[in-house]
Amino acid sequence: MKKTLNINIGNSIIHIEEDAFELLTSYLIEVKQHFGKSADDFEIVSDIENRIAEMFTEILQTQQKQVIEVADVQVVIATMGSVRDFEEQSEEEADERPENIHSPFTERRIYRDTDEAMVAGVCSGLSHYLQLDVSVLRIIALFTVLLGGSGLIAYLILWISIPVAATRSEKMAMKGEAVNLQGFKRNFEKELSNLKGNFRNANDHLQPFMKHSKSFIAEFIEVLGRFMQGTGKTIFKIIAILIIIIGSLILLGTIILLAAVIGFWDTGATQVFPFSMIDGSYFTTFILALFIVIAIPLLSLILFSIRVAFNSYKSNKMVAYGLLLIWLCGLAVSIFYVAKTSNQFKEEAEFTQTIPLKSYPLYTLSIDRSKFFSKEDSLHYRLNTADYNGKIIQNDLDGPFTLPRNVSIRIEKSENSVPSLVESYGSQGVTFEVALDHAKNIQYDFLQQDSVLRFSPELHLKRNLNWRAQRIELVLKVPVGTRLRIDRDLQRYLQDNSLWDCDDENNKDGLYHGVMTTDGLTCQSAN
Amino acid sequence: MIAENTQTQMRKGILEYCVLLIISRGEIYASDIIAELKSAKLLVVEGTLYPLLTRLKNNGLLSYNWVESTSGPPRKYYTLTPEGTAMLSQLDGTWQELSFAIAKSKNQTAL
Numbered sequence: 001m002k003k004t005l006n007i008n009i010g011n012s013i014i015h016i017e018e019d020a021f022e023l024l025t026s027y028l029i030e031v032k033q034h035f036g037k038s039a040d041d042f043e044i045v046s047d048i049e050n051r052i053a054e055m056f057t058e059i060l061q062t063q064q065k066q067v068i069e070v071a072d073v074q075v076v077i078a079t080m081g082s083v084r085d086f087e088e089q090s091e092e093e094a095d096e097r098p099e100n101i102h103s104p105f106t107e108r109r110i111y112r113d114t115d116e117a118m119v120a121g122v123c124s125g126l127s128h129y130l131q132l133d134v135s136v137l138r139i140i141a142l143f144t145v146l147l148g149g150s151g152l153i154a155y156l157i158l159w160i161s162i163p164v165a166a167t168r169s170e171k172m173a174m175k176g177e178a179v180n181l182q183g184f185k186r187n188f189e190k191e192l193s194n195l196k197g198n199f200r201n202a203n204d205h206l207q208p209f210m211k212h213s214k215s216f217i218a219e220f221i222e223v224l225g226r227f228m229q230g231t232g233k234t235i236f237k238i239i240a241i242l243i244i245i246i247g248s249l250i251l252l253g254t255i256i257l258l259a260a261v262i263g264f265w266d267t268g269a270t271q272v273f274p275f276s277m278i279d280g281s282y283f284t285t286f287i288l289a290l291f292i293v294i295a296i297p298l299l300s301l302i303l304f305s306i307r308v309a310f311n312s313y314k315s316n317k318m319v320a321y322g323l324l325l326i327w328l329c330g331l332a333v334s335i336f337y338v339a340k341t342s343n344q345f346k347e348e349a350e351f352t353q354t355i356p357l358k359s360y361p362l363y364t365l366s367i368d369r370s371k372f373f374s375k376e377d378s379l380h381y382r383l384n385t386a387d388y389n390g391k392i393i394q395n396d397l398d399g400p401f402t403l404p405r406n407v408s409i410r411i412e413k414s415e416n417s418v419p420s421l422v423e424s425y426g427s428q429g430v431t432f433e434v435a436l437d438h439a440k441n442i443q444y445d446f447l448q449q450d451s452v453l454r455f456s457p458e459l460h461l462k463r464n465l466n467w468r469a470q471r472i473e474l475v476l477k478v479p480v481g482t483r484l485r486i487d488r489d490l491q492r493y494l495q496d497n498s499l500w501d502c503d504d505e506n507n508k509d510g511l512y513h514g515v516m517t518t519d520g521l522t523c524q525s526a527n
Numbered sequence: 528m529i530a531e532n533t534q535t536q537m538r539k540g541i542l543e544y545c546v547l548l549i550i551s552r553g554e555i556y557a558s559d560i561i562a563e564l565k566s567a568k569l570l571v572v573e574g575t576l577y578p579l580l581t582r583l584k585n586n587g588l589l590s591y592n593w594v595e596s597t598s599g600p601p602r603k604y605y606t607l608t609p610e611g612t613a614m615l616s617q618l619d620g621t622w623q624e625l626s627f628a629i630a631k632s633k634n635q636t637a638l
Contacts, residue, residue, distance in 0.1 A: 011600040047577040050600060081572020
């Protein structure tokens with residue numbers, strides 16, 4: 001089977017096979033080029049075309065054929081004579097003709113080579129044009145894609161902008177073979193010999209015009225499809241194996257975390273931040289449901305990757321539906337408890353108490369990092385109450401499960417010239433009463449030692465309760481003119497950032513030097 | 528190469544003369560001219576005739592009519608113009624001289 005075309009040559013309609021048409025076209029182009037110099041170009045060429053049409057008609061009639069084949073075109077060209085024969089006839093013209101018309105190689109033109117393509121033939125096309133080895137270009141392309149992906153964009157741009165070499169003459173121009181009759185014959189014969197060994201290619205050449213008219217999107221999808229089956233498959237397998245390894249590790253980690261959280265139930269996992277939100281009555285259920293919600297998609301992903309990596313297409317539908325059902329149950333339970341827990345934050349309560357301070361012209365504000373000990377702790381560790389502030393154990397505030405910031409300090413000027421500390425305790429709860437109860441449960445340590453004000457970095461709960469956004473806001477009110485030395489550690493608790501502008505000279509001793517003015521706290525230059 | 532050049536030169540002039548001779552016998556179609564030239568072994572490929580005919584026509588030696596054909600498109604039928612006939616008689620004279628020159632040359636070399 002071969003594709004045929006209808007052509008109008010010398011006002012005759014001729015059926016012609018596609019390869020015969022290409023041969024004829026290249027012949028006529030050459031003839032036109034030859035006679036292009038004279039003003040009679042059109043007339044001579046149309047005379048020749050008319051004669052060719054006549055010969056075709058004769059061939060079709062005498063041989064009782066429907067269609068002109070390559071052999072017929074070759075016969076016609078032989079009778080009509082090649083351009084070389086024309087040149088012999090007028091040798092003054094022959095002298096003028098440039099040599100390179102008959103040299104087998106001429107200027108190359110850039111096309112994509114889909115015959116030798118890995119993806120869309122950009123690299124192989126470039127290799128023809130630049131006369132470089134295609135593997136070198138492919139390695140460069142792969143590198144640029146992997147390093148930042150700039151190669152990917154370049155590849156797409158080249159893909160869109162460079163046309164595909166669809167016809168034989170385009171393929172020849174791509175490889176730098178002269179698009180004339182000699183080159184054409186050479187190319188055609190080479191291809192014929194290739195065809196004998198490789199029948200698959202035959203189909204490619206039957207549809208070059210389809211290829212030509214294909215849009216980029218359609219070609220992209222087709223190439224992607226081929227890529228998935230070929231080169232892509234290997235890449236996907238590698239990705240799948242990576243997913244299996246990483247996914248298994250994450251799953252294992254999740255299981256260990258689950259065991260740890262439930263196992264340490266008694267020893268205070270509930271006091272660690274994200275878990276401290278969850279009420280003890282449904283803690284285990286909630287954690288298990290959360291585990292199911294996370295672990296089942298992970299497990300499915302691993303199972304899917306195993307299927308991709310090892311080409312096993314058998315999937316157990318029962319297992320799949322079972323996993324889906326369990327996951328949905330887990331999701332439902334999780335949502336229920338998330339709603340229940342968030343309900344515990346519905347109402348807000350706050351109460352305020354004011355502590356009068358002894359008056360000093362200069363206060364030093366510092367963070368007391370010594371670990372908080374309750375009276376029971378002091379007895380337990382046999383600590384003397386006198387050593388209460390002896391900085392026995394340093395608090396570690398930078399663990400992975402730190403609470404959200406719950407202490408904030410503001411420094412304002414005192415309206416009545418009396419220094420004081422206003423403490424606002426606040427919390428959330430399911431009702432106002434519960435929230436207020438939570439707020440009352442807060443204990444905060446503040447100590448004035450003469451002119452030194454010691455703030456605790458965190459608040460404590462008198463009874464062990466769930467985390468309900470318990471917080472304390474401190475407002476230090478000092479009269480205008482009072483000087484302050486502020487510990488650098490305290491800075492992160494400060495709401496007012498006016499001290500951030502203080503220059504480095506200001507805090508040589510690790511303290512910010514500030515002074516209270518009528519406009520609020522300002523920097524005081526160290527002098 | 529030199530021999531080829533000379534041959535081409537000689538053939539070129541004679542081809543033109545012969546074409547005029549053939550057309551002088553009456554209205555004729557290009558394919559028939561080709562057929563005659565082929566049988567006279569003066570023409571190898573057809574393509575060379577068309578530039579020649581066009582040139583002769585442009586020089587005012589030939590003219591042509593379109594004649595309907597029974598099979599296929601209309602054909603060009605060539606005739607000689609009066610200038611063509613004059614040119615032909617000139618060429619006749621030239622040919623006489625040339626053949627005399629050749630005969631003379633050959634005889635003298637043979638002597």
